[in-house]
Amino acid sequence: MEMVISSDQSSLMKSLLIALFSFVGVVSLSASEKPNVLFVISDDLSYNLGGMGHEVCKTPHLDEFSKSSVAFTRAYTQFPLCAPSRASLFSGQYPATNGVSGNGGNVAEDRVTLPKHFQNNGYWAARVSKIYHMGIPSDVLQGTNGGDHEPSWNERFNIMAMESMTPGKIVDYLNPDDPKAFKKERKVWQKANDSGEPYQMISEARSQFTVTEVADEDEGLLADVMAADKAIELLGQRAEDGKPFFLAVGFVRPHFPFIGTTSNMSHYALEDIEYPAFPEDDFGDIPPQAINSKMEFSEHAIRDLRRGYYGSITHMDEQFGRLMAELDRLELRDNTIVVFVSDHGYMIGEHSMHKKSKLWEEAIHVPLMISVPGWEGGTRCNEFVELVDLYPTIAELAGLPADPGAQGLTLTGLMKDPTSKREEKSDAYTQVSKGHGLRTGKWAFMWYPKSKKDKEAFMLYDMEKDPKQFNNLAMNPEYAAVMGELKERLEERVEAAKQ
Numbered sequence: 001m002e003m004v005i006s007s008d009q010s011s012l013m014k015s016l017l018i019a020l021f022s023f024v025g026v027v028s029l030s031a032s033e034k035p036n037v038l039f040v041i042s043d044d045l046s047y048n049l050g051g052m053g054h055e056v057c058k059t060p061h062l063d064e065f066s067k068s069s070v071a072f073t074r075a076y077t078q079f080p081l082c083a084p085s086r087a088s089l090f091s092g093q094y095p096a097t098n099g100v101s102g103n104g105g106n107v108a109e110d111r112v113t114l115p116k117h118f119q120n121n122g123y124w125a126a127r128v129s130k131i132y133h134m135g136i137p138s139d140v141l142q143g144t145n146g147g148d149h150e151p152s153w154n155e156r157f158n159i160m161a162m163e164s165m166t167p168g169k170i171v172d173y174l175n176p177d178d179p180k181a182f183k184k185e186r187k188v189w190q191k192a193n194d195s196g197e198p199y200q201m202i203s204e205a206r207s208q209f210t211v212t213e214v215a216d217e218d219e220g221l222l223a224d225v226m227a228a229d230k231a232i233e234l235l236g237q238r239a240e241d242g243k244p245f246f247l248a249v250g251f252v253r254p255h256f257p258f259i260g261t262t263s264n265m266s267h268y269a270l271e272d273i274e275y276p277a278f279p280e281d282d283f284g285d286i287p288p289q290a291i292n293s294k295m296e297f298s299e300h301a302i303r304d305l306r307r308g309y310y311g312s313i314t315h316m317d318e319q320f321g322r323l324m325a326e327l328d329r330l331e332l333r334d335n336t337i338v339v340f341v342s343d344h345g346y347m348i349g350e351h352s353m354h355k356k357s358k359l360w361e362e363a364i365h366v367p368l369m370i371s372v373p374g375w376e377g378g379t380r381c382n383e384f385v386e387l388v389d390l391y392p393t394i395a396e397l398a399g400l401p402a403d404p405g406a407q408g409l410t411l412t413g414l415m416k417d418p419t420s421k422r423e424e425k426s427d428a429y430t431q432v433s434k435g436h437g438l439r440t441g442k443w444a445f446m447w448y449p450k451s452k453k454d455k456e457a458f459m460l461y462d463m464e465k466d467p468k469q470f471n472n473l474a475m476n477p478e479y480a481a482v483m484g485e486l487k488e489r490l491e492e493r494v495e496a497a498k499q
């Protein structure tokens with residue numbers, strides 16, 4: 001039936017429509033209707049949260065936060081190294097598309113990054129400390145921007161702290177004599193800090209394999225305490241002026257140097273720290289491309305470095321707790337989406353390797369928790385998700401339009417029903433400079449294409465039977481069919497990441 005509208009009805013309808021649209025317009029522009037975003041990213045934090053099943057590490061504040069959030073148990077980084085992981089997360093693009101596949105690169109100036117997208121939609125966007133790449137400890141010692149993406153921010157705040165030169169008890173397992181230089185150097189640093197002159201880090205302060213314990217009364221000298229202080233100040237300003245915000249806070253711990261206060265470290269006795277033992281023939285089936293930062297340390301050193309790493313995590317957790325307490329105190333929690341994530345994982349002695357930039361499980365699996373006001377919390381999602389998925393997810397949660405350049409896929413459906421199956425992407429793709437990795441429910445599969453130096457290599461681990469990845473099944477003919485399927489899927493993912 002054709003609808004006939006008289007001119008009177010038509011003008012009435014027009015006025016109604018105009019009224020409706022202006023109402024919608026008012027609502028969408030009203031500050032109170034724009035949820036804020038507090039985005040917290042920890043540096044080099046493995047999947048080591050007490051509340052998520054880690055037996056040693058203490059993270060009471062993140063455990064508490066998980067009760068009001070959706071916690072993802074299988075979140076994976078796109079590239080286990082600071083700059084490419086963060087560039088991928090904030091550009092919403094895989095490294096093959098945004099072009100950042102090393103610590104030297106950064107997102108193109110004109111890319112509408114996640115914080116820029118918020119700015120374009122009426123938000124104030126700011127960062128505190130490390131969000132895009134910063135060299136740690138160099139950029140913190142120097143108080144410098146690192147490889148920032150300036151257009152992302154309305155305001156940005158660097159932290160300048162002494163890192164491993166902070167007075168306290170320090171043990172350096174790689175260069176035991178280095179801390180001797182700190183006593184004199186602290187004065188040089190302090191002078192630069194007081195005068196605002198540039199400071200140039202001394203090589204002794206790199207401190208990649210150190211554990212530093214700082215007295216509780218000196219905690220104000222530590223980078224993440226300063227970052228939390230600054231973030232708390234900014235939250236107060238936003239509570240006052242009511243401007244919708246996208247505040248990104250970067251904690252630099254547990255990135256080396258491992259630092260915590262005496263009370264942070266007091267949770268960990270050396271005898272309670274697990275030693276990551278591996279079979280004697282472990283290296284018989286590992287291709288050379290997968291061996292990286294292999295170090296000879298004593299069992300004592302490995303345990304103590306792990307103790308320092310956990311102490312650093314507890315220190316970071318405490319600062320996260322301070323942010324959440326302030327959100328509550330300012331009554332901002334009911335209108336603020338909170339995201340907690342890490343850029344990638346870390347290895348301390350597993351297969352006698354250290355640090356990141358590899359496809360081993362410890363280096364690619366990360367914590368991810370998101371809380372949304374009014375949504376049910378305390379839920380777990382066990383589907384595979386990727387950090388590149390965060391861009392469309394956070395944009396959608398805040399009611400922003402989708403960005404056409406973002407390659408990730410929104411997680412909001414999973415967050416609403418965390419037990420549902422993820423049909424559109426049920427595995428996770430990670431790359432490193434020499435190879436590619438795919439994680440599925442049962443398998444960890446790695447492919448290193450042929451290069452000038454190395455021949456093509458594959459690794460296949462049954463993650464249900466061999467979660468510590470000791471037995472590479474790639475050469476076993478019994479698994480030829482599985483290998484074929486995984487290789488086909490991984491090649492698909494590698495190609496899709498370029499588009």
Ligand SMILES: [Ca+2]
Pocket residue numbers: 043044081082255343344
């Ligand atoms: Ca990192």
